[in-house]
Amino acid sequence: MFLHASYSPINPTTRAFIEHVPGLYINGQYVLPSSGETFVTFDPSTGKPLGDIPRGTRSDIDDAVQAARAAFDRGPWRWSLSPSERGQILWRFAEQIERHSEVLAQLDSLDNGKPVSVARTSDVPLAVEHLRYFAGWANKVQGATIPVNEPNTLNYTLREPIGVCALIVPWNYPLLMAVWKLAPALAAGNCIILKPAEQTSLSALYLGQLAADAGFPPGVFNVVSGLGEEAGAALTEHSRVDKVGFTGSTEVARRILHASTGNLKRVSLELGGKSPNIVFADADLSQAVPGATWAIFGNNGQSCTAGSRLYVERAVFEEVVDGVVNATRAITVGRGMAIEQAEIGPVVSAEQLDRVLDYVDQGVSAGAQAVAGGRRFDGALSDGYFVEPTIFVGAHDEMAIMREEIFGPVVCAVPFDDPDEVLARANASEYGLAAGLWTTDLRKAHHFAARLQAGTVWINTWGNAEASSPFGGYKQSGHGREMGEEAMALYSEVKSVWVTYG
Ligand code: ADP
Numbered sequence: 001m002f003l004h005a006s007y008s009p010i011n012p013t014t015r016a017f018i019e020h021v022p023g024l025y026i027n028g029q030y031v032l033p034s035s036g037e038t039f040v041t042f043d044p045s046t047g048k049p050l051g052d053i054p055r056g057t058r059s060d061i062d063d064a065v066q067a068a069r070a071a072f073d074r075g076p077w078r079w080s081l082s083p084s085e086r087g088q089i090l091w092r093f094a095e096q097i098e099r100h101s102e103v104l105a106q107l108d109s110l111d112n113g114k115p116v117s118v119a120r121t122s123d124v125p126l127a128v129e130h131l132r133y134f135a136g137w138a139n140k141v142q143g144a145t146i147p148v149n150e151p152n153t154l155n156y157t158l159r160e161p162i163g164v165c166a167l168i169v170p171w172n173y174p175l176l177m178a179v180w181k182l183a184p185a186l187a188a189g190n191c192i193i194l195k196p197a198e199q200t201s202l203s204a205l206y207l208g209q210l211a212a213d214a215g216f217p218p219g220v221f222n223v224v225s226g227l228g229e230e231a232g233a234a235l236t237e238h239s240r241v242d243k244v245g246f247t248g249s250t251e252v253a254r255r256i257l258h259a260s261t262g263n264l265k266r267v268s269l270e271l272g273g274k275s276p277n278i279v280f281a282d283a284d285l286s287q288a289v290p291g292a293t294w295a296i297f298g299n300n301g302q303s304c305t306a307g308s309r310l311y312v313e314r315a316v317f318e319e320v321v322d323g324v325v326n327a328t329r330a331i332t333v334g335r336g337m338a339i340e341q342a343e344i345g346p347v348v349s350a351e352q353l354d355r356v357l358d359y360v361d362q363g364v365s366a367g368a369q370a371v372a373g374g375r376r377f378d379g380a381l382s383d384g385y386f387v388e389p390t391i392f393v394g395a396h397d398e399m400a401i402m403r404e405e406i407f408g409p410v411v412c413a414v415p416f417d418d419p420d421e422v423l424a425r426a427n428a429s430e431y432g433l434a435a436g437l438w439t440t441d442l443r444k445a446h447h448f449a450a451r452l453q454a455g456t457v458w459i460n461t462w463g464n465a466e467a468s469s470p471f472g473g474y475k476q477s478g479h480g481r482e483m484g485e486e487a488m489a490l491y492s493e494v495k496s497v498w499v500t501y502g
Helices: 012-019 058-074 083-099 101-112 116-137 174-187 202-214 228-237 250-259 285-301 314-329 350-365 419-427 442-451 484-490
Strands: 002-004 024-026 029-031 038-043 048-054 153-161 164-168 191-195 221-223 243-247 266-270 276-279 309-313 332-334 369-372 390-393 410-416 434-438 456-459 492-500
Touching: 012 048, 012 101, 012 202, 024 058, 024 202, 029 202, 038 101, 048 202, 058 164, 058 191, 058 221, 058 228, 083 101, 083 116, 083 174, 083 202, 101 116, 101 174, 101 202, 116 174, 116 484, 164 174, 164 228, 174 191, 174 202, 174 243, 174 484, 191 228, 202 221, 228 250, 243 250, 250 266, 276 285, 276 419, 285 309, 285 314, 285 410, 285 434, 309 314, 309 419, 314 369, 314 390, 314 410, 350 369, 350 410, 410 419, 419 442, 434 442, 442 456, 484 492
Parallel strands: 002 332, 164 191, 164 243, 191 221, 243 266, 276 309, 276 434, 309 410, 390 410, 434 456
Antiparallel strands: 024 029, 024 221, 038 048, 153 492, 369 390
């Protein structure tokens, strides 16, 4: 394990924004929260306070909903801008993000702890790409003409925006998760209120000024930071919000579904996972070993698709576990803003640190053995929320560490003996977000691809996601599919129009 405790200089624009966060972004301008209150955001790399975030409450949510409602019901976004013009604004927004990419990468790195090099080369460019992809959809949402039985009758469909969409996002990829939702929502013609996670609100708030520069009419694009149970709950309960797009925990998703019943909002959910990653003895282990390592430790295990259950065919079990342990020892861990390139940073918060370490303790108490990691980092990184990447062996399928989403750098490697057995074990989960397998046998690959209960299956790879390809979960991993054409359906209504001309 290589450690970097150093800290590189923060860009002056980034620093200035953090020191004076201009407010919530409502109706085309920054405004102070009505309560005048803020809450502290921490730098997980050092455990120190980073800045003060405006605490939006119910009355700010009311203001944002009113602005979005007016923009949707009467404004130019819906009624006078052409689909191409809306697409151009989205494209300009992508350009603004690209222009400000260093600031955005630093904000996400400081707020979330992820290495700034990762934010620069992955999160920010993927967000830009996502916006460009959906900018292209703005003038391609089309209905159909339907062959109907009635004579002299035309039936056609229109695909229309839903209305005011509340987009509630988590902290693991702050900018990217926001863009995953707002890009298709805006491309479909909706007006949005973005509610970032309280741990990582900075990049979302920074987007306000970029949205203004891109040319969104007032009220189309709003950002309200605040606490989940306060600002988030107010959005999900609001009778004039038409849709909630949520990414986060399954537990909060249940609350959101309950809160949405008042006006029967549309709700789409992208939730947790406990994704199985299956290595067959016939796999190319030179790919499978690094693949299994990064399936879990990428983004420090803080991905809903993390490959946290590693099933390895018994004949190669030791070889694969040794390989993953060695690959893990070679990982560079550092502060988000490490001068040297780090591959993973701290976990996001003190709460998350406790949660992950508690799961590790539960695993040990239940009889599993940590063959790598298992502790908080001491020494140079002891001030931040750093957890050693942890590999358990000897876990059973019933243990909490094998069933529950840890959302941290913890994997359980367990052996299996035959394909039917591992398929049943892989599918025996309340989750169904992603699954992976490593094999050189094409028949086995397709057999499993058809039978794994997961919204995404990766074969001899892990973690691929592109704007054009649908993403979402089976079972308790979600409702609906984001990305690709599917996301346009998620953010639109279909209207059937009948005309007689006889
Ligand atoms: P995580 O477990 O990854 O922190 P959460 O599900 O707790 O994820 O949070 C994801 C998002 O949901 C955050 O923006 C958070 O503020 C928001 N949130 C939390 N509780 C609620 C709630 N009761 N209603 C609406 N949003 C909420």
